[in-house]
Amino acid sequence: KAAPVEEQDWMGRGAGAGARGADPVLAERVAQLQLRRDALADLSFAARRGTLEGYALAAEVGRFVSLQGDALCSDVKGVLEMQKGQPGSDRARTMARRVVLGVDALRVRAGQQAPLAGLDDRTTGTIVALEETLDALDGLLKLLPEGRRSFL
Numbered sequence: 001k002a003a004p005v006e007e008q009d010w011m012g013r014g015a016g017a018g019a020r021g022a023d024p025v026l027a028e029r030v031a032q033l034q035l036r037r038d039a040l041a042d043l044s045f046a047a048r049r050g051t052l053e054g055y056a057l058a059a060e061v062g063r064f065v066s067l068q069g070d071a072l073c074s075d076v077k078g079v080l081e082m083q084k085g086q087p088g089s090d091r092a093r094t095m096a097r098r099v100v101l102g103v104d105a106l107r108v109r110a111g112q113q114a115p116l117a118g119l120d121d122r123t124t125g126t127i128v129a130l131e132e133t134l135d136a137l138d139g140l141l142k143l144l145p146e147g148r149r150s151f152l
Contacts, residue, residue, distance in 0.1 A: 026082045029075050030144055036072045037137045039064060044130040053123045061126055062110030069103045076100060076137075079144065088143045095140035102133025 043060055046052040052060055076096045083089050109126045 023082065026079065026144075029079050029082070030141065032075050033072070033079065033137065033141060036068050036075070037134065037141065039068065040130065040134050040137065044127065044134055047123070047127045047130060057123055057126055058110050061106050061130070065103065065107050065110055069107060072137075073100050073103055076140065079140070083144065092140055092143045095136050095143065098136030099133060099140060102129060102136055105129040106133060 043052070043064055046060075047057050076099050080089075080093060080096045083092050086092075106126070106129050109122070109129050
């Protein structure tokens with residue numbers, strides 16, 4: 001039986017959708033953050049393994065940032081708004097700031113032209129930016145009740 005329209009969220013789910021007592025909109029945003037986190041982790045893993053380096057890595061990072069960077073920042077800011085006043089919200093704000101700064105660093109890394117002698121340095125810097133962004137995103141997800149479940 002469907003919930004009355006006034007009790008449905010923007011996706012048409014009733015108040016009981018998802019985890020009991022969980023905010024379904026927050027749960028959806030966290031799910032999107034986890035998907036974007038997984039895509040970032042795949043990029044980081046390929047870069048650390050050496051599957052992606054130099055121009056190929058810059059192209060993939062550029063693709064990630066152009067397709068998902070703004071959405072990632074938007075989801076992080078949205079989750080932060082929903083968590084305002086909750087325990088740990090100061091720490092979440094710090095992690096969110098690090099995620100946004102990490103996405104900006106990836107944007108810069110993807111847009112730089114590699115100097116002929118510095119291709120290895122560029123790859124290393126991109127890997128560091130990927131790792132720092134991923135660590136901040138993991139830290140943010142661990143602070144959210146809906147996000148902690150994915151780390152169990």
